[in-house]
Amino acid sequence: MNAARALLRQWPLDPRDALPLSLWDAASIAAATGGRASHAFQASGVEMDSRDVRPGDVFVALKGEAMDGHKFIPAAFAKGAVAAITDRPVDFPHVLVKDTTAALHALAHAARERSGAVRIAVTGSVGKTGVKEAIFTALDRASRGAAHRSVRSYNNHVGVPLSLARLPARAQFGVFEMGMNHQGEIAPLADHVRPHVALITTIAPAHIENLGSMEAIADEKSQIFTGLVEGGTAIIPADSEYADRMIANARGLGVKVVTFGRSAHADVRLLDAIPSANGGSLVTADLGTARLCYSVAEPGEHWVANSLGVMAAVRAAGGDLASAGLALAEMGGLKGRGARFSIEAAGGKALLVDESYNANPASMRATLKALGQTPAHRRIAVLGSMKELGDFAEGFHAQLADPLQDAKIDHVILVGDEMRALAAELGRRSANSLGFAPQFAHCQTPVEAIAALDDFGLIHGDAVLVKGSNSVGLGRLVSHYTSAPS
Template identity: 80%
Template sequence: MSAMTALRAWPVEARDALPQALWSAAQVVAATGGIASHQFQASGVEMDSRDVKRGDLFVALKGEAMDGHKFLGAAFANGAVAAIVDRPVDFPHVLVEDTTAALHALAHAARERAQAVRIGITGSVGKTGVKEAIFQALDRASRGAAHRSVRSYNNHVGVPLTLARMSARAKFGVFEMGMNHAGEIAPLAAHVRPHVALITTIAPAHIENLGSMEAIAEEKAAIFSGLMPGGTAVIPADSPWCEQLRAIAERYAARVITFGTSPDADVRLLDAIPSANGGSLVTADLGDTRLCYSVAEPGEHWIANSLGVMAAVKAAGGDLGAAGLALAEMGGLKGRGARHQLSVQGGKALLIDESYNANPASMRATLRQLGQTPATRRIAVLGSMKELGDFGPKFHAQLVEPLSEAKVDYVVLVGEEMRALARELGKANVVSLGNVGGFAHCNNPAEAIAALDEYGITHGDAILVKGSNSVGLGALVSHFTGLAGSKDQSGT
C-alpha cells in the first residue's frame, strides 16, 4: 500500500471536526462564568509558572502559602497566552471569583465534552507504573487519542489540572488518584467520574494518618463512589482485603473484576517465566481468552501489575494486543524503577532508581527484585519510610528479613527512622544471622554519597536506591548518574 493510499484510508470521525485548540476564550468563559479581557486560543493549561510553555493558559491558584498571581509576569515571559485570575491584571485574562473553583469548572467541562472512556487508578503501590502502561496501551490502539496524568499529578490540584488538559478529541483518559489522609479519594473520583476504577494493591502507606490497614482499604475503595452508571471496578484478588474492596465496589459498580493468582480471579495468572531481558513472559486467563505477553519490567510485582493492566484495558474496550506490546516495551520511570548503567572502575555498575516512594510492601518487592538481579555485589541505599507513625520502628526493623534473603553485601541507611533497622542489622551481624554484609547509617543523602564513595562502586555492582521522596535520595541518584533533578507532586 502506497503512503498516499494509506493516508486516504485513515478513518475519518466526527471528532476530527472539533477545534484543534485546547481552549478558546469563549470556552473558558462558558465553563467558568468568568469575563474575558481578550480573545485567545490556548494549547495547554498550567498552574506552575516555571512549567509554562508557549500557548498555555496559566491558572493563578491561591494556596495557604503561595499566590499564583505573584508569578503572572514569569508565566507570560514563558509564553502564556492568558491567565485565569481573581482580580484585574495587565495581561490577557479571564476574571473569576475563585481560581480554584474555575479550575474545577474547567476540568468538568473538559470531562463532559470529550466523551472519553475514563480509567481511574489508585492503590498503595504501583499506581504510576500501571497508569503509564494503561495509557501506552490505549494510546497505541487509538492512534494517539489517549490522555493521562503526567508525573504523579494525583492530588486535589493535579487531578482537576489533568482533566482540564484533556482534549475534546480524546477517546481515553487515564487518571491517577492518591491520598495522604482519609476523605481525599472520593472528591478526586467525583472529578474524574471514571468508567473503570482500578485498585493496584493495599499496603501500609500513610498508616500513621489512617490508623489501620482496613481504613486504608476503605479509603482506597472510595474511588468506586465516583464510578459512572454501568461502570466497572477492578480489584486485586490476592489481597487480604479483597472481600472488603468487593463489598464496597458492589455498592457502585455494575461489574467487579478481580485479577491475580487466585483460582477464582477473573483475570488469572497461569504461568510466568523469566525472560532474557530480566522481565517475564506471562500467560494469563482472561475468562474468554488466554493471552501470552512479555513484561519488560523485572519483579513479581510487575507480573501482578500486568494482570491489572489487562483487566482495565479490557474493561475499557481497549486492545489487549496493544496492551501486551506496551508492557513489553515499557522502561522504568524516573524514581520508580529506572535503571542506569554507571561507568565505574573496571567497567559498568547498575543503579536502580526507586527513590520517589517507599512503604513496607514496595520495599520488600524491590529488595526481592534486587536479590534476583545478577551482580557481583548487591548494595542497597534505603531511605526512611514516612507516615508510618507508631508502626514505623516495627516496619523498618522487619526489613532485615528481605535484606538477608536478597543477599545484600552492603546497606546504606538514610534518615532517623532507619535507626530501628540499623539496630537490627547490628544484632544480626553479632549473631551471624542471614547474609547481610556491612552497613552504614547516615543522616542525609550527602552522607550517603560519602558512604558509597568510601565503600567503592566497582564493575558488576547492582545498587538499589529506595526511600520516601522527602528523604531526598533523588539527589544521590543525580550525583551518580549526572541527571538533573526535577520536581513532582503527589500523594499515594
C-alpha cells in the same frame, strides 16, 4: 470524481473531527467558568505553576494558604502563556472569575463533559503511577495518539482537576491517577473524573500514620468506586488480604467487579510467569474467555501482578490487548520509579536502579526481592526512611532485615532517623547469626550516603538499588552518579 467530491462534502466522517483542535479558547473558558474574557485567544495547554509554563498555555493563578499565583503572572507570560485565569483584572490577556480554584474545577468538568473519552482512574498504596503509565501507553498505541493521562504524580486535589482540564476534546481515552494522605480525599477526586473504569493496584501500609489501620486504607481506596459512571467497572487485586472488603464496597455501589491476580478465582488470572533474558518476565494469563501470553520489561514479581491489572483495565475500557502486551514489553522504568542506569565503576560499569521517589513496607520488600533476582557481582541497597508510618515506623523498618537477608544483599547504606531501627536489627544479626548477614552503614543525609557509597567502592558488575521516601532526598544521590537532572 463526482463521488469523491460528494464524500469530501460529507466531511467530517468522524464526529470527533468536528471538535476543536485547540485545547481551549477564550470563549469556551469563559463559558465553562462563568468568567469574562479580556481578549480573544486560543490555548494549547493549562498550567498552574509558572515555572512549568510552555508557549501556548493558559496560566491558572491559584491562591493557597501561603502563596498567591497572581504574583507569578508576569513570569508565566515571560515563558509564553497566552492568557491567565484570574480573580482580579491584570495587564495581560485573562479570563476574570470569582474564584480561580472553582474555575479550575469548572474547566475540568467542562473538559470531561465535552469529550467522549473513556476515563480510567487508578489508585493504590503501591504502583499506581507505573500502572497508570502502562495503561496510558497501551491505549495511546492502540488509538494512535488519542489517549491522555495525568503527568508525573498529579494525583491530588489540585493535580487531578488540572489533569482533567487538559483532556483534549478529541481524546478517546483518559487515564487519571488518584492519591491520598488522609481519609476523605479519594471520593472528591473520583467525583471530578467520573471514571468508566476504576482500578486499585494493591493495599499496603502507606499513610497508615493518618488512616490508623489497613482496613481504613482499603476503605478509603475503595472510595474511588463512588465516582464510577453507571455501568462502570471496579478492578480489584484478588490476592490482597482485603480483597473481599473492597469487593463488598464496590458491589454495595452496584458496579461491575473484575479481579486480577494469582488467586484461582481471579477473573484475570496468572497462569505462569518465567524470567526473561532482559530481566523482565514472560507472562501467561487467563482472561476467562481467552489466554494471553506477553512480555513485561519491568523486573520483579510485583510487575507481573501489575501487568494483570493493566490487562483488566485495558479490556474494561475497550482497548486492544495486543497493544497492551507490546506496551508492557517496551516500557522502561520511570524516573524515581524503576529507571535503570549504567554508571561508572572500577573496572567497568555498574547498574543503578532509581526507586528514589517513594517507599513503603510493601514496595521495599518487592524491590529488594527484585534486586536479589538481578544478576550481579555484588548487590548494594541504599535505603532511605519510609515516612508517614507513625507509631508503626520502628517495627516496619526493623522488619526489612528479613527481605535484605533473603535477597542476599551484600551491603546496605541506611539513610535517615527512622532507619535506626533497621540498623539496630542488622547489628544484632551480624553479631549473632551464623548465616548470611549484610554489611551496613547508617547515615543521616544523601550527601553522607554518597560518601559512604564511595568509601565502599563500586566495581564492575555491581547492582545498586536506591529507594526511599521522596522527602529523604535520595534523588540527589541518583543525580550524583548518573548526571541526570534531580
